[in-house]
Each structure stands twice: as C-alpha cells, then as structure tokens.
Amino acid sequence: MKGDKKREFTRYTALIVIMCLIFTAITSQLFVLQVVKGEGYKEQANNKSIKEIPDTAPRGNILDRNGAVLAKSEQSYVLVYNQTDESDKTFFDTMDKVFKILDENGETKQDDFELKIDPYSFVFRSDDPQTQRMLEIRFKKDRGLDEEILKKLSKDKKNKLTKEEQDKIVDEELLKITPEETFKKLIKQYKIDDKKYSLEEQRRFMIVKDTLKMQSFSGYKPVVVASNIKKDTAFKFMQMLNELPGIDVTTQPIRTYPNGELGSAFLGYISKITSNQDKYEEKGYDVSSDYVGTAGIESVFEDRLKGSKGGRIVKLNKNGRIIEELGRRDPYPGQTVQLTIDKEVQAAAEKALDDKMAELRANPYSQYRSNTANATRGAAVAVDVNTGAILALVSKPGYDPNLFTVPGRLSTDLSKQFFTPDLEKFGREYIQQRGLMSYYPGKTEDEVLNILFPIDKSIKGNTTIRQDAYDIYAKSSFNYATQSRIPPGSTFKPLTAIAGLETGVITPDYTMYDNGTFDKGGGHITTFALDGANGWVNLTKAIEKSSNPYFMTVAKFLRGAFGDDVLAKYAWKFGLGVPPNSNVKPSTGIEIPEAFGQVYNSVSAKNDYSSMYLWKIMSMLKDGKSDRGDKFTAIDLYDNDKDSSKVKEIKSSLKNSIKDSIKEGSSAFNKDNYSKLIKDLIAADPKYSGSNISQKEIDTIINSIYYVAVSDANSQLRAGFHMYDAAIGQGMDQFTPLQMVNYIATLANGGTRYKLHLVDKFLDANGKVIEEVKPEVIEKTGVKSENLEAVKAGMAAVNEKGTAAGAFSNFPIKTAGKTGTASLTNPESIGRTDFAEYVGYAPLDNPQIAVYVVIFDGGQGATSAYIARDIYSAYFHVNSQNNTQNNDQNQSTQNNNGQ
Template sequence: MKKKKKIFNRYISLLIIMILIFTAIISRLTILQVVKADEYKDKANTKAITEVPEFAPRGQILDNTGEVLATNKQSYNVTFTETEDSLNSFYDTMDGLFKILDDNKAIQKDDLQLKVNPFSFQFAASDEDTKKSLEIRFKRDRGLNEGIQSKLFPKAKDKLTDDQEDEINNKLLEITPEQTFNYLVDFYKVSPEEIFQSIIDQYGKSPEDTITRLQERYKITVDDSTKVLLDQYIKTSKKQIKDDLLKQLIEKCNVEKNKLSPEKQVELERRYILVKDALKMQSFSGYKPVVIASNISKETADIIYQKLNDFSGVDISMQPMRTYPYGQLGSAVLGYISKVGSDSKYEEKGYDVNTDYIGVQGIEGAFEDRLRGSKGGSIVKLNRYGRVIEELGRREPYPGQSIQLTIDKNVQYAAETALDKVMADLQKRGRQKDVNTVNATRGAAVAIDVNTGAVLALASRPGFNPNDFSNPSGLTTDTFKKYFDPDYAEYGKSRGLPSSLIEKLFPVSVKTQKRYDRFDFAPKPLYNYATYSLVPPGSTFKPMTAVAGLESGVVTPGDTVNDHSIFDDGKGYKQTFYDNGSGSGIVNLTKALEKSSNPYFMTVGQKLREAKGDDILANYAWKFGLGEKPQSNAKYSTGIEIGENFGQVFNTYSIKNNYAENYLLVTMEELKSGKGQYKIASFTPIDLYDNDGDIQKVKDIKTDFKNQIKEFIRNGGKDNDVIKSYSDYLNKLIAADPIYKGKNISKDEISAVANEMLMITIYDGNFQSKAPFNMYNAAIGQGMSNFTPLQLANYVSTLVNGGNRYKLHLVDKILDANGNVVQQIKPEVVENAGIKQSTVDAIKQGMSAVTGEDGTAAGVFNGFPIKTAGKTGSATYSKTQDEIDRTSYGVYIGFAPYDKPRIAVAVIVFDGGHGGFIAPVARAMYEAYFKTELDAQGYTPQNDVVSKPIQ
C-alpha cells in the first residue's frame, strides 16, 4: 500500500512559526507607532508631573476715602526648574542668564542672609539673641551641624539631649561667615574646579556636547591628546589616577587662567549658590520652580523668552508683587511684608516658608489672615527641560480681603511732613537757653475723631519705605544696615559728635563686641514711636490733674495760687522753678493752664494727696485710658488693631515696684564694687548678678536674696529684722559660691555690709517710694508716669467729648475681593468717665487760653480761623541729659473746633525741648482736616504740605 505524503513537514512548521512571529511584531509595531503613538510620545516627553503654585493677590489697604495705600502689581519673574537636563547644563544656563540680567540692569533675587565682600550674616532682627537663633537655624538647615555632631558625639544614635544640642549650637556660632561660605561652595560644588569636573563627567554620556561646552566655556581647542585624557578619565575607576587626570585636564583647558579676580569669583560663586540653595530649601520635593529674578521689565522678559531653547529649566512667570504707591506714607500704620523664613508654625498654616511672604507689623501683620487670600495652582506635566507641556488640573487663586482704614491720607501726609520740617528746624536751632534740640530726630503725631475713636492719622518719624521689603530682590546691604544693623560710630560722626561722646553714647558690648545705643540716642525707622514710645507727658498731663482736683472737690476753677516759681508744701519739701522766670503771680485754673504753672498744679497734687490719698490721681487718669489698675492680669489696650505699649500713671503699687527694681540694681552695683557710702568704706565685693558658671544652689540663693531685697524696698521692715535677713543670705551665698573660697570674710564685715544694704534699701529706697514728692511730680506730668502719643490723644478726645472713652480703631471696614462690605466697624464706648460738664468747660477754657493771645502756643495758632485749644508740655529725659546731648521731650495736645470738638491731636518730638516748638505739627493736621471749610473761607494754609497735598 502506498504511503500518504505528510502535509506538515518541519519546513512548513518553521514557515508558519516565522509568519506568526512577524505578524506579532508587525502588530506590535502598529500598536506602538500608530494606535498608541501619541500616548508613548507623551510618556517620552514627560519627565514629571507637579503642581505649579499661583499666588493670590493680597487684599488692598485703603484710606478712609478709598485711596489705595497698598496694592499689587504684576511682576515678571525668571524661574528655574530642576530636571536632569537642566542640571547637566546648569552653569552654562546660569552664565547666559546672568549676562542678560546684568546687561538689562535686572537684579537677581537675593534673600540669602550670608553676604560676601565682606563676609557677613544679615539677619532681619535687632536684638542679638534673635540674630544668634537665626544664625543657628541657617547653619542647621544647610547641614553644618552634622559634621560637628559626628565629631562631638560620634556614638550618639538616639535623639541628642538638650545639653548636647546646646553644645552643637555653640560650635555652630563659632563658624565664621567666611567659613560658612567656603562650606557652601564645597557643598553645592560651585568652585571653578567643581564646575569643570561636572562638565567632563558628562563626557561618557555625550562626548560631542561635552567637547563643545569645553570649547565655548574655556575658549580652547580640544585636540586628540585632550580627547585621550577624557577617555582615560571616564574609563578609570581608581581615585588616584582619576585625580591625576583631572589635574592634567584642568591645566590643559586653562581652568585656572579663566578664573576671575578673587572678589568677582566669590560673587559669581555666590550667584550660583543663590539658585542651588533655593532649590535645596524648597519645602516640597519634586520639580518645583524657584525664582531667580523678580520684577524684571517686560523688555528683559522678552529677551529671555527668545533664549528659552538655550536655557534648559528656565521660564518666565507672572506673580503679584506688593507695592505701596506713596512710599513711606503711613508706614507706621501699614507695616510691611517679608519672607516667612524657617518657621514651622506658618508651615502648619499652609505657607511655603521658602517662597511665601507674610505681613510684619502694622495692618499687614495684624490682618494677615484676611489680606493673604487663597493660593491657587495647576497640576502640570513637565518635559525634560522643565517646561510645562500640559495642564492636567487647576485651582483658581482667590484674592485676599481689602482693609479700608479710618486714616485720612492728607491728614497723615500733613502730620509726617510737618514733623520732618519741625525736626529739621529744631536741629538747626541747636542750643537755646535751657534746651539743646540738635538731636530732634524722632517724633510722633496722632489725630483722632473725638466722636467715634477713629484714628485719622498716626505718624512715626523717621519712617521707612515698605517697598524696600516687598521687593523680591531683597534688601540692599545699605538698606539692611539702616534698618537692622546701624553703624553707631558712623552715625555719631555724621552728627558731628566728638569721639569721647560717641564712646559714651555707643559703647562696645562685652557680650557681642558690637556697639549699642546706651541712651536711646539714634533714630530707629522700624520702631513705631506713636504706639510704642512711652514718654513722660510733662505739662500736657495738667488738664488731667485739673479733672481730679475739680471732680474730687479739692479745688474750684476760681481757687488761686501765688505762682512765684516756688512750690513749698509747708512740710519740708520745697522746689524752685525757673521756667516761668519770676513766676506768673496769682493764678486760677484758666491762668494756670495758660501759663503752665507748676506751683499751681503741685498744690492741687498736694490737696489731692492729703484729702484722698496717693492713688486718687491714678483713679481718675485710668478712666481716661492713661494706664490701668496694675493688680489686674488683663492686657490693656487703647483698642488699636496694631501692636502697642500701654503706659502707666503714678500709683502706689507701681511706684513701689519701680523703686524695688531700681534700688535692687543700686544695691547690686554697690555690692559688686566693694565700696560703701554709709556704714563701711570698703569690703569684699559680693556678686549678686547671674553668671553662666553659677551652680544651681548659688542661682537659687541669689534669686531668693534679690527677691527679699525687693520686698524690703517695697514694704520696709524693722532694722534688726532687715540686718539679720541680709546677714543670713550673705553667709549662705559666701558658703555656697566657690568664688569666695579663701576670702576669710569676717562676721563683722558681713554685719557692716548688711548695715550698708539697710541704708540703701530702707532708708533710701523704701523712704523715697513713700515720699510726697512722687505725687507732686506726677501732678505736673513728671516722675513715673509714661504714656504713648496714642494714649495722650485718646485722653484729650475723652476729655473734650464729655467723658466717653472710645475704643480706638484704625479699621473702618473690611471688603471682599469685589468691594462688598464684609464687616463694618462701629464706634464703641469702653468707659464713661462720669465727669461733670462744668469740669469739661473749665478745662476747655484753660486750654483755649493756651492757644490764645498770651498762651504758650499763642504764636503758632495766630491767624488760624478755626478756634482751637491745647496744652504744651516739656518733659525731662534725665537729670544728666545735657551731658549726652539729649534734652527734654517736646509734647503738645489739642483739639478743634473749640465749641464742638471733632478732632483731637497729640504730638511728641524726642529732644524737642518745648511743646510750643512742635505745635506747628498740630496746626498742619488741622489745616488738612478742615481743608474744605478753610478753602471756602479763602484761607491760605501756613504749611506747604497742605496747600500742595500728596499726589
């Protein structure tokens, strides 16, 4: 039988298999190149998916008419995104970008606190402890603590103890700015040698590109021998050989010869560090852009746009930038914004501590939560160059709410410019008779609506320009020094002070080795003198004394005193005044206010003390917002929305504490000097100061000893009890503190020292705290009473409106992004002083006489068509003020119109001499406030600042 031929032999099977394989390949290629071509192309191009933030505009700040005082403008920013490609060409990209920025006078963003040429740290803080804390944080954020920890505690695995952390922090503070910079140069690999190495390390991946970069960057011809060295460098893994080859390549490519001058090289390295440090400090991981330059011009942005293909990772973005159209105007009210910095509490609130800004001081700080808005952003795809190729999702930003103030822009401008003019005139005036106003460099002025408590103007001079802080390029070195690190020696020279006085005013601190302002001589632009400066009110307090006297019934408006420049209480206290020459003769309340009679008001003070006790004056002053009851734990305020100090009026509780603190220091100084004044001429010095080397037992003894001293000064004690207590503490301290070992201090010496302390604390300190002159001085605005200009304006307002003390406020309303009212602030009476209208009328009449024909401010208000009233004041800075070129504060308070008061004012100039000298500031504010009425009368303002208001 014939065999059947096999249909499927091995050749056919192989053919079928090959057909199937080729079919599968073709199918797969079709899917890859046709069906899913776009998908795979997208994957090839996409290097990251990230969120790009979009900043929300801060809400505006407006004056009471809607004029914009703080707003935003769109800023062109240059950004850099970190990708593998952008990092490979980082230095070439930066060099090209820096050239464009420099050629177009655009400034690279610079908020790195480490500066060069000379090397220094610049932390935005005034006190040394805060600066040290910021320096430690700066160094820890960049890893400098790790090397120290590995050396000090190499075996530490768990969390370090607080003492160990303190030891590391102390070592961190020993690292100089220059050493820190050199560390960052190595850390970020930005030295010429590191840059060169980073380029040739790419040779194995892209030989042609590497050779091109070497030729362009180092202006060399890469010959065959160079290529051989490059090949060997890439292929070898032995460190010694690799280092030798690197040295040969560095020499062959003229790397050393291409270096800039040392100063320029350091500046260039720092520019690289600015970018790399910003990338490192990003609060979120991933491909998030950092800003290289902000607020560049559109022309510069266009040039960079055209070069984007050459600048891997670089892009242009838009961001709202805070701007203040009127510069310094209202800076004390507005505050400023600043980078958040390393502060975890803001991270918890959703801030990016490396890019976001936050309000500091003023309205910007107080209403940060309302002004900031809600940040938006986009989820995007980035290509290999770090640029957006697709937006996947978006969250729209929402602007912050706007704050409309009670401030009148024109009254504010009048206050500031008039203060500047008055102070300049006083500086030129120099010494005249009893005052030397050469240092009249600081002042404040406040205006209040007497019927609502709305603040119409709040000026502090010198001011600052908040635009300096909102500029993302950062503060210049000169501006930083002006605000945070003034050169006091140079300031003294600029004021023409002799070197001996400079040394006295601005001594070098043993602790910091830097000069400090010992006597508060130099002006401080960021300090709000209107809300923080506590100064004696001088004679402007006399209307308050009159209120207490009239309301208590110890005097009537018609009661008279013979003012012959002498006050004698008939009980052993006598004081002679020369400010009124031979005196004003017989004066009643009106005349006493007109002539500012010290004997009259001291007499009222004596009558108040004898009839009602030492606290009666304070009880009335507290009703007017001049201090508050000190025993309460409440934090007192005028109601103002921004930060303030709150002064205090003379009262028995506070005066005892003041004397206790002051005489404790007197006691400690004498004990440390070893030289007595009363019972012993010299003795073994005793140190009650807290020292770093004190053991805990010594610290405890010193604390208890000092508390006991203050208790005796406050409340007195029997001589024997006091001496025994002091002797016991001295014995305990001498036995516990090793510094007295071998001193052989006898019992007699200890007893003599205890007796010496008795004389200081009981017979001087305690006696002085109870003496009647405290009340007499308080009655004329001297002594311990200290208030802010804001409190003084509030007290005048309360007086002339009949006794209603309003809660002061700077904010009139809060608006949403569309201008709709979210919250309207309504006037609020905090307390009614309960004074009689006859009291108000009598005091108003006397204050009217001050600005009348013969008053102490008569010349200033001559010719002003609206009747005003006020009170001048002069308050002593210190008994030794002439020795340090200081003089009395000039103080003025007032109101207008006289019949139906609408505005109350307070003005203070440090070293202003007399209230009459500074009263022109009040007139300027009146002229601005009443401008419409005055224009209708054809009145020509005396002050140019009012006739030519701010534009």
C-alpha cells in the first residue's frame, strides 16, 4: 500500500517537475525575447522594412557617323531622401541642414516643380497655350485641388449636370486658382510653417513633400534631393548620415551631352513626363519621377534608348537607409543610335551661322535696302547627295540639352524664355528699338503691340498670353530646320528652269532682254529695284544674275501652254510639296517630326483663298458693313457654344456655300440658296428675334458676299500672277530647309530623290550592329541629263562670277549654287527684312554634298553663301580661313546684288 502511494507521489511529483521546467523554459524564453532582445526585435518589427528600389537603366549612347559621342550616360552621385516614420519626425530640421550644405558646396537642388515664386507663376515645358492649360489643370487635380470644387457641386441639390458639363466647370474653376493661391494651399496641405521659413525655403520643402506625394501613387521610391553632386559633396554627406535621418547617397546614370549646344536641333533632350502619362504608365514608366526623350532623336527612339530597369530588394533601417541587399535585378543599358551626322561638319555649320548672324546684328545697315538688326534665327542642312544621309542639321538659336537632364539647372528665367516668353515686354522693347511707331501714325504703343503680338483669343478668358504673329521672337524650342516653312526666293529658279526645259517652252539658248521689269497683266508692272536691268540674258546668265523677268517669262510660257499646275508637277518630283488630295505622304523621310511646305498649284490656291476670304466675309457680315460701304443687320457665322444643332448646321451650310463661291466663282453662286439659308438662320437663331430683316436687306447681304467671294477672291484666283510669283520662289511657295536641301541634292546627283535620314545604324550595349539603315530612293525624276547639265552650268556661274562669287572667290574646290532673297509683304512695318538663302553642292563635277542655308532677316542671299563655304571646308578638310579676308572684302559688292 505504501509502495503504491510512493509510486503515485512520484508520478505526481514528476509531472509537477516537468510542468515547472516547461513553464520555466517558456518564462525564460519570454524574458529573453521581451527583455534581453526586446529592443532589437522591436526595432526589426517597427523600423526595418523590406522594399524594392528601382534602378534606372543607362540610356543608350548617341554617336556621330565616325563614333564621336554626342550623348551618353554617366554614373553620378545622387542625394536622396527615404521616407520613414522616424525620418518624418525630423523632416524639416534635416532638410534645412541638407539645403545649407548643398548651398555651401555650390550644388544644384532637384527642381522640376512647375510652380514658381518671385513672381508666382506656372512654367510648363510646352510653348503651346492649350497644352499649358491642360498641364495646369492636371497639376492641380493631382494635388487634390479639385476636391473642394466637387464637394460644392455635390451639395447643390439643383445640380443636374452631366459628367461632361461637371468636368468642364471643374476645369474652369481650377484655372481660376492663381499660382499664389495654389502655393498657399500646398503650404497648408504639406504642413509647412510659413512663419518660420522664408518663401524660398518653403518652396524647397514643398518640392520634396510634393515629390513624396506624387511618388506614393506608384509605390516606394527614394526622393532625389540633388542630382550629379560633386564627389567631395557626396563624401561630406556620407560622413554626416547619422545626423541626417532619411538622407542617403547613391549613384544613378545621368544623361550628359559632352558638346553642349552642338546638335540640339536633332538630339532633343530628356525631361520629366508631363503629357501622355497614361501611355507611359502602360509601358511601365513611373510617371512621377522617370525621364523620357522629349524632342528629337531622344524622343523618337525612346523605346530603343531607354534600356531595361533593374531593381534591388533591400532592408531599410529606421532612418530609411539601406542596411542589407536581399536581391538584385541588374538594369540593362539602352541601344546605341549611330547617326549620319558628321560632328565636325555640324560644328562648322553652327559656328558659321552664329558668327554671321552676330556680324549682321552688329552691322545692321551694311546691305542695301535691309536692316539686319533682328538676324537672330537661322537654319542650315547638309546632306550626302548619293544617299540622303544628313551630315549636319542646324537650328538657331539652339539650347544646351544638359539644362534639362538635371532638374534645377534650368532656371525659372530660362524656362520662361524657352516655353512662356513675356512677349508683351519683348514686344514693347522691340517696337521702341526698331522705331516702329512711325509706321502706325495715330496709333498708341498698345495698339501696335496688339497688331504685332496679339492676345491669343483661342484660349477662353485669356488676357495675357500673346502670339508672335509675324515670327519675330527667336525661339530656342522651335526647330527652324525642320518646322519653318519659308518662301525660297530665287533658290527656286533652277526648278523653274527645269520645268521650262523639260516642257520645251525654252531651250538653254533662249535669250530675252531683262529691263528690270515684268508685266503681270491687268496693268500691274513690277519693277525689280534690287536687281536693276540685266540686259540680254540666256539661261546660264539668267541663273548667274538671278533675273526675275526671265523666269517669270518662263512661267508665262508654261501657263499659256500647259495651265496653272505644270510648274507644280515638276516641283513635286523634287519633293517641293505633294499633289493635293493624293495618297502621297508629305514627308522628306527624316525620322524626327517635320513640317512640310507646298508649291503653288490651283487646288491649294483655292483652298487657301477660300479659308482666307471666308474669314474676311464672316468679319464683314458681323460688322454689318460691306467693303463698298453698304450697311445691313449684322449676321454672325462664327461658332458659338450656345448654338443649337440646327443653327450650327445652317451656319456650316452658309460657310460651305461661300467657300464654293470663292473657289468656283459665279457658276457656284446661287442667290436663291443664299437667300434661303440666311432666312433659315434668322428664323432659327434667337439672337435675330424681332429683327424684322427685309428681303431687300437680305439682297444687300448677298450682293456683299458676291462682291468679295466672286468679284474679288475668285477673280484673283484666275489671274496669272500666282504662277509668275511662284516661278521666282515667292507668293504661295513655302518650303522647309529639309525640302530645299533634298531638292538641290536631287538636282545635283542627276535626278534621284532619296529619303532623308539621320540614323546610320543601331547597336547593342556591346557595340554589335542590330540594324543598319540603307539608302532609300523615293523617286527618280526622269529629268533629261542635258537639261540638268544646262541648269548646273548656270549654278556654277553663280559661284564663279555671279551673286555668290564673293564667298567662293579663291575657294580651292569648284562648287555650284544659287542665292535667294525672299521678301515679306511690308517687312519694314513689322521691323523685319528679307530671308537670306543659299542652296548649293560640291564638288562641281562629282557632287558629294548639298547644302541649304537661311538667315531670317538676313538681307540678301549672298550672305548665306559664306556659311555654305565653311560647311564645305569642314567636309573636305579645306582651310578656307586664308581666303576669308579676301572673300569678305568682296561681300560688300555682292550685298548690292545678292538674290
């Protein structure tokens, strides 16, 4: 019995002992976990986080044809801020210290924030007012400024607006919020102490806080505080990391352009994503921070250049600093784009154009009949005549793409100069400097300002944004080489000669007496004061002397034998326009965006005149007074948002009838139809309610329309002066520098028009060729070789003893060319003068390179020939400087006969 009790006691005791041991172990472990290692685990639980940090891929290089680097990516020190609960507690003190260190070391802080101060303003990277408006609305919506407006609309019980109507109201209300009001709202939103910190300091804090907010929509990413900082500055921050919670130093590839402004016309630049954000999001971009190509090659080949992003899985400590890397996906560089551009030729072209424009501005009255004080814009293009490869492409003024790669480099003043220039301030200074008030007797400076730089009425409610109506302001962001459509002046005359020879209306020996005048018909005799009389001229002499009467006579022969479109037929073969209503793409083939000009032809003339005179008639009808002084009830044909669908339909029918009358004349003018449409408009549009317009008054309106549309517009369309002017590169002829250089290259190589191209090949990151661009023929013109040779003989004479002889005197290589002086209508009243143009090729007997040069407000065309000479010198490695003094002495002679 006792034994049983002993066994029972032993089992119980053993159980108790085991339980005690277990509880002791648990208690000990809890003690270790909670007390001994508690702080460590607490830190891990609360202050360590695992994040994926994206790594930007280096953009691919852009090279010239010989392998010289035009754009590349370099690893650079970058200062970043990592947001954590801990770093947020000391944000303002930390960033205050950071900004002071950056200032002391002369570093540029990250700043692509569109909201500026001193003065308060928005500066968006677009020179299009409508795009600026859209970007401003998006900026405010992204920061929640529309929420208050939406709340007010939702509280309005009477609100029965459609979503479209509501969105329109929200947008209009957002635009009413001034930049200063926006700034103050964001100061409040980001809890920035506007009493403690200066305005500049407030904005610095705002930039970081705003970036944190914008990046929060796309996951975790450190905020870049300063890019491309110096090595010494980076090491200084590394030594102070413990004092700066959230701050870290890392490296990132930064886009650099080692040649500065060189090649900006085709390279473009990269910038933060502002438009088409949805498109980029779909492609995997972080629209809050990623940079993309915004113009030129950088933009067009973004998909090839961008590379593939990498990423790191890391552990961050409580201060947001990386303490351990758990995994990595390496970024892969973008492809290299090798261009057809020759860096040395490009540099020579840019320098020559800059130097010549500076010379013209410094000596504005050195040429007869010209004031070149505003010679601030120009373009030059050089191509390989046998491939269409572009060797140089220049637009002036240019810009340094490096300004855009590191946010903060582009100052507020530069941003405004590029994208939102103060045209009112510029316009007033321009009017005063050029003495333009004398051309507007009785008008105030404000009235003249509104003529030259009118308020942009296309923007609803706009009272400040002005337009450069006469292309006066020099725009760095505009590509004059690819986008400007310019009258070619006398550089078009070789084409007129080709048309005349090919059709047989002239031969190379056709000779006429040039007395310095030409009868356009209808009693309109034009006198060419700049040229004077050239006496007896055949084709060679006519090209050499740039005889306007000769080539206008050729046009008269052409028109009489073949009609108004025969000149255009040959121009189209050389890429100077395309047939209207055809399926021919209006393009030279170049990879970057381009405009495209058109030669005079009857279809385009009708379309242009119908649009131009329709506006004139609409203005007349709204004024209620005809050109002949007849008065009537005002009729409004302008579009109005409040118009009913029926009113819109009647207005459209009336406008189409007017256009048809302008194009086709009396045969398309139906008085009964006009009468019915006007009566229908009066009945349908409430604004005429009670007007009681009689049939007699309606007849007066119809007669007034007839006088402008048929008697004036259509009769002008049927006149011969359009073709006569076109034959000498004036009137409706307008082409881009790209079109002009392609035309002259086609002439030089014997009549084969190539597709122009900038890209030679694409290479991978290891330099292996992925794709090579081959020359592509667009058209073989079929022009007889003997006719081309006859024209070339005249162009050779231009450079040897004609209007460009001053530039090419003693030049060691024989060349051919044609100068051009393209005039504007009444240029003096707008402070402008002629376009100075030149086309040419070299060598004479075996053409390799063709060029086109233009200087806006450059005066006579011979001026531009000097730039062509320097381009040839670089291409053929000829030192023309020895001849410069002798050539420049001859220029004054050519300035008086530089067409």
